[in-house]
Every structure is written in C-alpha cells, then in structure tokens.
Amino acid sequence: MRAHPLPIPENLKLVATKLSYLLQETSRGLRRGGWMNWAAISTVTVLLFLLGISLQTSWQVSGLLNQLGSRFEVAVYLQPDIRGEQFQSTVAQFADVSRIDVIPKDQAWQELLTDLGTTDMAGVTEGLGENPLVDALQVQAKSVSAVPMLATKIAQLPGVESVQYLDEALQHLTQLNRGFSQVSLGVVALLTLTAIAVITTTIRLIVVARNQEIEVMKLVGATTSWIYLPFILQGITFGLVGAVMAWGAIALTHQFVRTIFAQQPNFLQTLGDGLRLNSWQMLALPLILVGFGSIVGIIGSLFAVRRLALK
DSSP: OOOOOOOOOHHHHHHHHHHHHHHHHHHHHHHHHTHHHHHHHHHHHHHHHHHHHHHHHHHHHHHHHHHHHHHOOEEEEEOTTOOHHHHHHHHTTSTTEEEEEEEOHHHHHHHHHHHHTOOOHHHHHHHHSSOOOOOEEEEEESSSTHHHHHHHHHHTSTTEEEEEOOHHHHHHHHHHHHHHHHHHHHHHHHHHHHHHHHHHHHHHHHHHHTHHHHHHHHHTTOOHHHHHHHHHHHHHHHHHHHHHHHHHHHHHHHHHHHHHHHTSOHHHHHHHHHTOOOHHHHHHHHHHHHHHHHHHHHHHHHHHHHHHHTO
C-alpha cells in the first residue's frame, strides 16, 4: 500500500498564506519604488559604512593603545642606598603591575660604557671615584590607563628618587581616540537622520502610488496594520541590504589596509598587528550593522505610513 502524505494543519496553511502575501506585497512595493529604492539603500549603506568604520577604528585604536601601553614602561630610579632586588617586592604589591625588571647600577654602568665605546669599567670608575648611577626598575603596567596612576603611587614610596614615563604620548593617543569617536558620533547621527528621511520619502511615494489599492483593501475589511506591514518590511529590507553592502565594503577596506601594512618596515607591521580585531569584534560588527540598519529602516517606514494610516 502506498503511504498517504500527512495532512498539513490548517494553522500552518494560514501562516504560509500570510507569509506569501507579505512577501508578494513587499516585492511589489520594491518594484514600484524603482530608482528611489537605490537612493534609500545607498544612503543606508554610506551610513552603516561610516558607523562600522568608526566602531572598527575605535576598537583598533583602543587595542593599539593597550599594545603600546604595555611597552610604555615606568622607569623607577632608586636612591643610592636602596637595592633594586629589595625594592622589587614593594612595587610588585600594586595590582596594576604586570612585570618588573631590575637593572642594577653596575649593569646600567656597563651598558652606558658600551654605548660610549669603552669597556674599561674599572678605569673609568676609578677616574670618577665611583659608579655615579643608581639601581633602577622597569615596571610594566597592565593597561594604558593604569600607567599614570601607577607612576604616581610608585613615586610616593620611600626610597624612590624619581619616576619617568611617557605621559604626554599616552595623553595624546587617548585624546586622539576620544576626539575621533566624538566626530564619528556626530557624522553618524547626521547621516542617520538623512537615511530616515530618504526611507520615509521613498516609502511614502510608494504608498501614494498604491493609494487606490489601499482604499480597496480597506473597503473589503483589511486591517490598517495588515495593509501597511509590507511597507515596514520594505524599510527593513533597505536596512538589511545596506548592512550587507556596508559590511562588504568594510571587509575590503580592512583587507586593503592590512596588505599596505604588511609591505611596510617591521615597526609599521607591528602597528598593523595591533589593528587586528579579535573574534568577538569580528562577530559583533556585522550584527551591529544589521541591527542598526533594521532599526533605521523601521523608523523611516513608520514615519512614512503613520500619517497616512491615521487618515
């Protein structure tokens, strides 16, 4: 006996019918939009591209700051009667310290003589009376933001002669990142309003073009939400397509920049390594673009149908 196919539940048939209707109406509306669709999509693409670039750059600069910050060591110079090995345990108690290197004064003196082109340590020391240097520590902080506070704490310890670190360089890098983020936020906010306005205008023109069809649907008893839901889906479509195009452009730009850095000297290659995104950021960026693009599309479409739906 041949098995009979299982009957499809009525609820599933109803859902499939509604989905088919929504997709057909959304597709029909997009065809009616013509070149205005591309105006909306291109505006959203530019918006999301700049948003993605600003987020990516902010993450990259933060990573670069942390990378450079780990190399910005706090140089601690001790008083003549303090030994570096004894003082090491005192500095290690701070939570922001990730590594401590002790430089005895004899080692520092030998390195200085080597740099000056002489190795006669005893002869030079005899001429000066004694080794004029002091023991020093090179303290590495766990993050950029911890460097100034760590240097302040170490400078207050008894036995410390002086503390030096690249304070100005850290401040400039941090201010650069903050300033870029503020400018990007302003540009993204302006483009968001522009994208919403373009989507609103595009969908409103489509609604006006289909005004007779909408009136007929109202006469046969269709609800307002059911009539205008396809237009909202059109706005979401604008956001999704713009997000995909923006993510593709960002990926190509990122690959181009990495290729440029790979052809540079070692120092710039090191900087290029600091510009890489981690796995979480690589996953979060397209999700943010898709989510933000969908929200912009929904807001623009709601503005377009709200006034007409209230008539």
